[in-house]
Structure formats: C-alpha cells, structure tokens
Amino acid sequence: VCSLSRKAEGVGRPGDDLDLFCVPNHYVEDLEKVFIPHGLILDRTEKLARDVMGDMGGHHIVALRVLKAGYTFFADLLDYVKALSRNSDRFFKSYCNDQSTGAVKVLGGDNLSTLAGKNILIVEDIIDFGKTMQIFLSLVQQHNPKMVEVASLLVKRTPRSIGYRLDFDGFEIPDKFVIGYALDCNEYFRDLNHVCVISETGKAKYKSEAESPG
Structure with missing residues (x-):
C-alpha cells in the first residue's frame, strides 16, 4: 500500500523546453518554458483525490469552486474523487432537494446560506498570499x-504570504507568473494543458491587447 502525503510536492526543476510538448503554435513565442506537464498534474491530482477520500470520503460533501481559473482542476479532482468512491465501500455524495444526486453538488456564491451543517470542500487553483482564501x-x-x-x-512560495496553510495542496512553486491549465493572463492561455511560465514577450503582448480600445 502506497502512503500518500498531503504535503505539496516542491517544484524545484527549472522547467522543460517547449519543443518537448504539444503547445499551440500561437503561444510558442509567449511562453518561457513548461513548468508542470499535464501528465504530472493529473498524477498529483489523483493523489490529492485519495487524500480527500481518506479525510472526507465517509461524509456527504458539498464542493465549492472559488474562482473561474480553477474550473479545470476542480473538474479533474472531482472526477477522480467520484471514481474512487465508486471503487470503495465509502460513498462520496451530496444532496439536492433532499434527493441524492450521486455526485458532488456545486454551488454558486449566492447559495452559501444552504451550507449549514454540511461538509464543505473548497477547491482553488492557486494560493498566492492566502488572504483571499482566509476571507x-x-x-x-x-x-x-x-x-x-x-x-x-x-x-x-512568496515573502508576501500571510502564512495560511491549507488541507490538501498539489505543488509548491516559486514566485513566478504561471499560466495554463485554466490559469490565464487577461483571459488568454486557459486552453493550454500544461502549467507554463509566461515570457516577457507574452506579458507585454497580452497586457497591451487587453488595454487596447474596442
């Protein structure tokens, strides 16, 4: 039996050359390197799902996604959790209108009043300083x-962190501007499968495009 730690995996590697991966041609000049390949993300996400099941799998759970950028990680994590719940003697379900949905219930921010007495899993894409999550x-x-x-x-990892520690974390990364896997720069790069470091060219291009009129 493999013992899975919930401690984040540190990404100390410098990153990989873009030509080793499938990257859309229109993004090549805008990326510095591939920081975390898609396959590695999925592998770590599956391990996080096992950690979630270990802590919360015996309860009915409501899952909340905080920001739009987290939708890909949110979907992949819950897919793994639901697959694990089908292959175990524990059930990962939530309830809607007093009937079991057989899946995780996803709520918008205007429905927080329904959380009383529930077991809540909050899913985020990236923790920078920790202040937003604390709020x-x-x-x-x-x-x-x-x-x-x-x-x-x-x-x-940033000196501006307020020291917030979460329950389940995937990768600990340096203080760099990363995009891909739904993380964006002014709505660009959400379609990129890997987590990548944006180049200075990319920062300038997409900042200027977002600020241009019309």
Whole structure:
C-alpha cells in the first residue's frame, strides 16, 4: 500500500523546453518554458483525490469552486474523487432537494446560506498570499458548516504570504507568473494543458491587447 502525503510536492526543476510538448503554435513565442506537464498534474491530482477520500470520503460533501481559473482542476479532482468512491465501500455524495444526486453538488456564491451543517470542500487553483482564501473561509464559516477543508493545485512560495496553510495542496512553486491549465493572463492561455511560465514577450503582448480600445 502506497502512503500518500498531503504535503505539496516542491517544484524545484527549472522547467522543460517547449519543443518537448504539444503547445499551440500561437503561444510558442509567449511562453518561457513548461513548468508542470499535464501528465504530472493529473498524477498529483489523483493523489490529492485519495487524500480527500481518506479525510472526507465517509461524509456527504458539498464542493465549492472559488474562482473561474480553477474550473479545470476542480473538474479533474472531482472526477477522480467520484471514481474512487465508486471503487470503495465509502460513498462520496451530496444532496439536492433532499434527493441524492450521486455526485458532488456545486454551488454558486449566492447559495452559501444552504451550507449549514454540511461538509464543505473548497477547491482553488492557486494560493498566492492566502488572504483571499482566509476571507472566503470566514464567509463560509458564517453559515455554520459541519466541516470545511481546502484543496489547491498550486501554492506559491512568496515573502508576501500571510502564512495560511491549507488541507490538501498539489505543488509548491516559486514566485513566478504561471499560466495554463485554466490559469490565464487577461483571459488568454486557459486552453493550454500544461502549467507554463509566461515570457516577457507574452506579458507585454497580452497586457497591451487587453488595454487596447474596442
């Protein structure tokens, strides 16, 4: 039996050349390197799903996604969790209108009043300073949930961090501007499968495009 740690994997590797991966041609000049390949992301996400099941798999769970950028990690993590729940003696379900949906219930921010007494999994794409997550946790706690745990794909090492520690974290990364796997720069790069470091050319191009009139 493999023992899986919930501690984030550090990404100390310098990254890989773009020509080793399938990268859309229109992004090649805008990327510095591939930082975390898609296959490695999926492998780590599956391990995080096992950690979630180990802690929360015996309960009915409501999953919340914080920001738009986290939708790919959110979907992949919950797909793994649901697959694990089907192959175990524990069930990962939530309830909607008093009937089991057989899946995780996803709520918008305007439905937080329904969280009372529920077991909540908050899913985020990246934790930078930790301040936003602390504010959101405070908001959720106001509605008296039974349990709240947080999962994030990336945790950034930065001196500006307020020291927030989450429950399930995928990769610990340096303080760099990363995009891909739904992380964006002014709405670009969401379609990129890998987590990549954007180049200075890319930063300048997409910042200027976003600021241009019309």
